[in-house]
Amino acid sequence: MLKHNALFDAIDTFLRTPATVTATGSHIRDAVDMKRIMITVMIALCPALFFGMWNVGFQHFTIVGGCGCVISFWPCFWYGFLKWLPLAMVTYASGLLVEVLFAQWRGHEVAEGFFVTGFLIPMIMPPDVPLWIVAVATAFAVLFGKEVFGGTGFNFLNPALLARAFVFFAYPSVISGDKVWISGADAVTGATPLALVMNGHTEAMLSTWELFVGTIPGCIGETCKIAILLGAFILLFTQVADWRIMLSVLVGGYVTALLCHVSGLCPVPGYQQLLMGGFLFGAVFMATDPVTAAHTRAGKYVFGLLVGILAILIRLLNKGYPEGMMLAILLMNIFAPLIDYCVVQVNIRRREKRLSQPKTAAR
Amino acid sequence: MKKYLGPLSKDNPVLVQTLGVCSALAVTAQLKPAVVMALSVTVVCACSNLIISLMRNTIPPRVRIIVQLLVVSFFVILVDQVLQAVLYDVSKMLSVFVGLIITNCIIMGRLEAFALSHKPLPSLIDGVMNGLGYGLVLVVVAFFRELLGSGTLWNHPVVPQSWYAAGYMNNGLMILPPMALILVGVMIWAKGGDKSS
Numbered sequence: 001m002l003k004h005n006a007l008f009d010a011i012d013t014f015l016r017t018p019a020t021v022t023a024t025g026s027h028i029r030d031a032v033d034m035k036r037i038m039i040t041v042m043i044a045l046c047p048a049l050f051f052g053m054w055n056v057g058f059q060h061f062t063i064v065g066g067c068g069c070v071i072s073f074w075p076c077f078w079y080g081f082l083k084w085l086p087l088a089m090v091t092y093a094s095g096l097l098v099e100v101l102f103a104q105w106r107g108h109e110v111a112e113g114f115f116v117t118g119f120l121i122p123m124i125m126p127p128d129v130p131l132w133i134v135a136v137a138t139a140f141a142v143l144f145g146k147e148v149f150g151g152t153g154f155n156f157l158n159p160a161l162l163a164r165a166f167v168f169f170a171y172p173s174v175i176s177g178d179k180v181w182i183s184g185a186d187a188v189t190g191a192t193p194l195a196l197v198m199n200g201h202t203e204a205m206l207s208t209w210e211l212f213v214g215t216i217p218g219c220i221g222e223t224c225k226i227a228i229l230l231g232a233f234i235l236l237f238t239q240v241a242d243w244r245i246m247l248s249v250l251v252g253g254y255v256t257a258l259l260c261h262v263s264g265l266c267p268v269p270g271y272q273q274l275l276m277g278g279f280l281f282g283a284v285f286m287a288t289d290p291v292t293a294a295h296t297r298a299g300k301y302v303f304g305l306l307v308g309i310l311a312i313l314i315r316l317l318n319k320g321y322p323e324g325m326m327l328a329i330l331l332m333n334i335f336a337p338l339i340d341y342c343v344v345q346v347n348i349r350r351r352e353k354r355l356s357q358p359k360t361a362a363r
Numbered sequence: 364m365k366k367y368l369g370p371l372s373k374d375n376p377v378l379v380q381t382l383g384v385c386s387a388l389a390v391t392a393q394l395k396p397a398v399v400m401a402l403s404v405t406v407v408c409a410c411s412n413l414i415i416s417l418m419r420n421t422i423p424p425r426v427r428i429i430v431q432l433l434v435v436s437f438f439v440i441l442v443d444q445v446l447q448a449v450l451y452d453v454s455k456m457l458s459v460f461v462g463l464i465i466t467n468c469i470i471m472g473r474l475e476a477f478a479l480s481h482k483p484l485p486s487l488i489d490g491v492m493n494g495l496g497y498g499l500v501l502v503v504v505a506f507f508r509e510l511l512g513s514g515t516l517w518n519h520p521v522v523p524q525s526w527y528a529a530g531y532m533n534n535g536l537m538i539l540p541p542m543a544l545i546l547v548g549v550m551i552w553a554k555g556g557d558k559s560s
Contacts, residue, residue: 130530144545148552170536 037240038112042119044234047227052220053080056127059217087122094135098142113152120160123221129174137163157333158292161326211275222278232284241288244300249283252308266316282325292333296343307332367488370496377500378551382468387501388543389460394517396456397505401498407438408470412490415478431474439465504546512537
């Protein structure tokens with residue numbers, strides 16, 4: 001049993017609440033531990049997930065047909081659930097395998113971090129993505145995004161987004177973001193709203209209401225803005241996510257989109273940019289990741305603003321990437337430590353100045 | 364003897380000294396250019412090591428870098444011309460990176476660290492071994508990048524057509540330079556790094 005310590009510990013803590021507590025170092029005792037935080041995030045994700053399952057089925061039956069004349073609730077939900085289930089199972093199997101192997105090898109415990117990552121990955125993939133690609137991408141993200149840097153809490157990139165970025169660059173044909181994703185529909189391919197806007201065609205544009213409610217094709221998690229806002233409310237109410245980041249991402253994105261609209265670069269009004277694609281999902285669930293975002297209070301504003309600005313700029317200016325949210329967040333993840341460093345240095349310098357001033361006055 | 368075998372593993376110029384990494388990223392998308400590049404660097408490194416070692420007692424120390432550069436660029440131009448004459452397609456593929464061998468830190472490093480203070484024969488062997496140590500990394504990286512990125516090896520398809528029919532896809536990220544960096548990183552990681560520092 002000692003030999004397979006990590007696996008034993010993982011199952012033990014997963015099934016029961018062990019009585020062991022941290023033995024060394026100063027720490028604050030609180031009912032909120034990592035497990036509690038992760039569970040809160042997963043609960044916050046549930047509205048978007050359930051809506052997404054229904055929507056996958058709804059889109060499928062609307063386009064492909066084959067469900068009788070009336071599209072009712074349960075067949076849609078069931079279809080979407082059956083699409084989601086293998087994705088989630090493959091994600092967890094592949095990610096946990098890497099996690100357990102590393103935990104065993106490095107002699108640390110299997111951390112809870114992967115539960116949220118594994119929950120997020122199926123929600124940000126196209127519903128019809130081949131399962132082996134999901135497995136490879138998840139393993140890559142956990143290995144190179146997290147484990148080589150020391151595991152949960154030491155990753156500087158968001159592992160879920162890294163998995164998506166891996167698919168995006170390695171297998172662009174399944175995920176490129178300018179063709180709509182409708183499960184089971186090979187024949188029907190159209191441009192997504194993002195690609196339409198990028199190329200300046202807005203005749204076939206979806207209405208703001210459709211974008212907001214989310215009865216549109218897309219990844220499982222990203223379409224319904226109401227469900228995402230509900231998740232945001234849960235995260236903010238429990239203070240698991242930081243409102244500063246969410247707010248500044250939205251402000252940065254909105255101001256940039258507004259300026260682009262006024263200058264004629266973007267054919268749709270600014271607020272529609274925030275409702276398209278994965279912008280809101282990224283702002284609420286991805287940018288607020290406490291490990292990979294900036295940690296200082298001022299740094300969070302800078303971080304969020306830059307994520308919003310960059311996401312819109314990548315969307316509009318780079319013809320190769322219709323969706324910029326993922327790349328913007330990953331880029332800012334890399335810059336987050338630098339932002340924090342600058343904020344801390346500015347603070348130190350200001351305090352030094354304050355400290356030295358009375359001395360010179362006394363002289 | 365052990366001293367000369369160092370570059371292949373314990374003292375590998377790419378994995379341990381992290382020299383010459385940028386060309387390792389640039390030319391390893393396929394196996395063939397990587398092998399040619401490895402051989403070119405080996406030839407340049409060995410020959411310039413030999414020449415500088417022969418001249419080591421007559422080079423004034425203050426202008427030694429210029430002399431070394433002259434010798435290296437002589438051999439680089441020679442290799443470039445030979446490649447253009449014999450292997451024109453590979454030479455096209457390598458484009459500027461043959462010319463850029465002159466900036467490869469491994470070569471200047473060996474001249475400075477070894478050839479200036481050793482006799483001709485040991486210098487020649489040292490040059491060959493360092494070139495091969497560099498080439499070893501290139502070939503391993505290129506092997507995986509071509510196999511996973513294009514499904515071929517030495518331009519021959521090795522991934523069976525039935526795999527593609529079953530849904531297998533080439534990994535586009537392998538073709539891009541970032542994956543070469545990650546692969547070199549994995550090799551450094553697998554090697555265990557420098558325990559002494």
